[in-house]
Amino acid sequence: MKVAxxxxxxxxxxxxxxxxxxxxxxxxxxxxxxxxxxxGTTLFRNGEVFQSLFAIRTGFFKTCVTAEDGRDQVTGFQMxxxxxxxxxxxxxxxxxxxxxxxxxxxxxxxxxxIGELSREVNALQHHVHRIMxxxxxxxxxxxxxxxxxxxxERLAAFLLNLVQRLHARxxxxxxxxxxxxxxxxxxxxxxxxxxxxxxxxxxxxDNIVEVRQRHVRILDTAALRRIVNQQPAA
Amino acid sequence: MKVAxxxxxxxxxxxxxxxxxxxxxxxxxxxxxxxxxxxGTTLFRNGEVFQSLFAIRTGFFKTCVTAEDGRDQVTGFQMxxxxxxxxxxxxxxxxxxxxxxxxxxxxxxxxxxIGELSREVNALQHHVHRIMxxxxxxxxxxxxxxxxxxxxERLAAFLLNLVQRLHARxxxxxxxxxxxxxxxxxxxxxxxxxxxxxxxxxxxxDNIVEVRQRHVRILDTAALRRIVNQQPAA
DNA sequence: CGCGGGTTTGAACTTTCTCAATTGTAGTGG
DNA sequence: CCACTACAATTGAGAAAGTTCAAACCCGCG
Numbered sequence: 305m306k307v308a309x310x311x312x313x314x315x316x317x318x319x320x321x322x323x324x325x326x327x328x329x330x331x332x333x334x335x336x337x338x339x340x341x342x343x344g345t346t347l348f349r350n351g352e353v354f355q356s357l358f359a360i361r362t363g364f365f366k367t368c369v370t371a372e373d374g375r376d377q378v379t380g381f382q383m384x385x386x387x388x389x390x391x392x393x394x395x396x397x398x399x400x401x402x403x404x405x406x407x408x409x410x411x412x413x414x415x416x417x418i419g420e421l422s423r424e425v426n427a428l429q430h431h432v433h434r435i436m437x438x439x440x441x442x443x444x445x446x447x448x449x450x451x452x453x454x455x456x457e458r459l460a461a462f463l464l465n466l467v468q469r470l471h472a473r474x475x476x477x478x479x480x481x482x483x484x485x486x487x488x489x490x491x492x493x494x495x496x497x498x499x500x501x502x503x504x505x506x507x508x509x510d511n512i513v514e515v516r517q518r519h520v521r522i523l524d525t526a527a528l529r530r531i532v533n534q535q536p537a538a
Numbered sequence: 539m540k541v542a543x544x545x546x547x548x549x550x551x552x553x554x555x556x557x558x559x560x561x562x563x564x565x566x567x568x569x570x571x572x573x574x575x576x577x578g579t580t581l582f583r584n585g586e587v588f589q590s591l592f593a594i595r596t597g598f599f600k601t602c603v604t605a606e607d608g609r610d611q612v613t614g615f616q617m618x619x620x621x622x623x624x625x626x627x628x629x630x631x632x633x634x635x636x637x638x639x640x641x642x643x644x645x646x647x648x649x650x651x652i653g654e655l656s657r658e659v660n661a662l663q664h665h666v667h668r669i670m671x672x673x674x675x676x677x678x679x680x681x682x683x684x685x686x687x688x689x690x691e692r693l694a695a696f697l698l699n700l701v702q703r704l705h706a707r708x709x710x711x712x713x714x715x716x717x718x719x720x721x722x723x724x725x726x727x728x729x730x731x732x733x734x735x736x737x738x739x740x741x742x743x744d745n746i747v748e749v750r751q752r753h754v755r756i757l758d759t760a761a762l763r764r765i766v767n768q769q770p771a772a
Numbered sequence: 773c774g775c776g777g778g779t780t781t782g783a784a785c786t787t788t789c790t791c792a793a794t795t796g797t798a799g800t801g802g
Numbered sequence: 803c804c805a806c807t808a809c810a811a812t813t814g815a816g817a818a819a820g821t822t823c824a825a826a827c828c829c830g831c832g
Contacts, residue, residue, distance in 0.1 A: 448609070497779080498821075
């Protein structure tokens with residue numbers, strides 16, 4: 305199987321744009337191999353030695369951290385074109401688990417190779433910085449959500465975010481299939497699974513969405529946006 | 539005033555260790571100037587153009603993001619030796635505010651200069667990656683806190699984290715002066731200021747801490763640890 | 773066809789929030 | 803030096819949101 309970023313249809317998502325032909329050729333060296341990850345198995349685990357970043361080629365992941373007492377927190381859901389493993393850089397060990405929520409394939413990018421190449425290819429260096437910074441900003445958003453939003457706002461924000469990212473990948477703007485359970489959504493949003501379920505029901509009752517198990521159709525995007533931006537308290 | 543990382547007593551906190559004399563000399567070029575920031579004023583603001591990272595030389599900062607509807611979330615408190623501004627890299631614009639909670643001084647490190655130098659000085663490149671990764675991991679911890687801890691656990695974790703960082707800077711392991719209001723603590727922890735205050739009172743009643751306004755003395759660190767690690771629900 | 777994970781829904785309970793009043797503290801100007 | 807102001811912190815009581823526990827349900831899969 306040919307592994308070449310230069311031919312990859314996801315290139316604009318995970319690699320820098322505007323490269324010269326020569327740079328493009330070098331970029332292909334970033335990916336060592338591809339690796340398949342079966343649904344329900346982990347790509348990496350908390351405590352494992354960190355060696356590579358992973359670009360998701362197909363499939364859907366969750367990442368979660370675990371406290372000493374066993375408490376679990378989903379820190380994100382990742383889809384094609386997104387990069388995971390950044391948490392491992394600080395201490396050369398991963399600090400969270402990455403679990404495939406459906407059969408997946410990832411591009412393995414050894415981190416030392418990224419380092420070498422980004423010394424030569426300027427755009428790659430900046431790209432790595434941007435990816436990490438983007439993750440920091442994303443997490444700021446999650447902190448805002450967890451720290452100051454109510455259940456309905458959280459779920460609305462979650463749905464809008466998911467559908468927006470899916471749409472950027474060519475999927476529908478209004479229809480989506482959830483790859484995760486209510487419990488995983490709840491963990492991510494800081495809610496219990498029952499609350500997630502109830503909130504879905506409430507949205508359905510208000511004709512904002514149509515929910516059939518994991519199939520969700522957004523009927524009123526504007527309403528969702530209004531819910532996210534409503535001010536519960538100053 | 540001499541600006542030289544090589545002579546700075548905070549070097550181990552913000553710069554890579556184990557540099558050769560030559561590398562050490564190059565590192566001094568990272569810092570363009572120092573800048574003073576008066577208490578209550580901002581170092582940078584959401585929307586401003588990003589140009590530099592900042593290393594805190596003295597003083598204490600908070601960073602906060604603001605939603606469109608005006609909601610505010612403190613995303614972190616930063617002290618001497620820590621680096622702020624990483625959020626600005628993705629889009630060349632800052633996405634949060636950095637406010638000095640006491641008179642402060644920062645080292646201004648132009649980001650393009652960091653880029654150039656880290657192409658030459660290998661250790662610097664890795665160091666930048668590590669700093670960003672550390673911030674990502676820190677935020678994972680905050681997400682865990684916001685997503686699955688109760689008020690007492692949040693405040694206990696907050697106090698332990700603060701005092702640990704202060705101790706790493708030579709301060710007491712048990713005594714600290716809070717630089718922020720109850721409201722700012724609350725915003726960070728996803729609680730209302732009244733809840734923060736009540737929780738402080740509860741800790742005081744249980745002889746875990748002694749609180750006089752912003753002066754806090756930790757009487758029973760072990761008890762705080764136990765509170766953080768208690769399991770409210772599976 | 774039945775099993776089991778995942779989901780929905782109800783009712784009682786807990787935690788945190790909200791609103792309001794009170795107190796404390798630091799800074800300002802007479 | 804003290805009164806006064808402004809801001810921060812504490813405390814109480816009632817309300818609201820989300821959680822917990824429990825039961826029932828749905829649906830895909832072996």
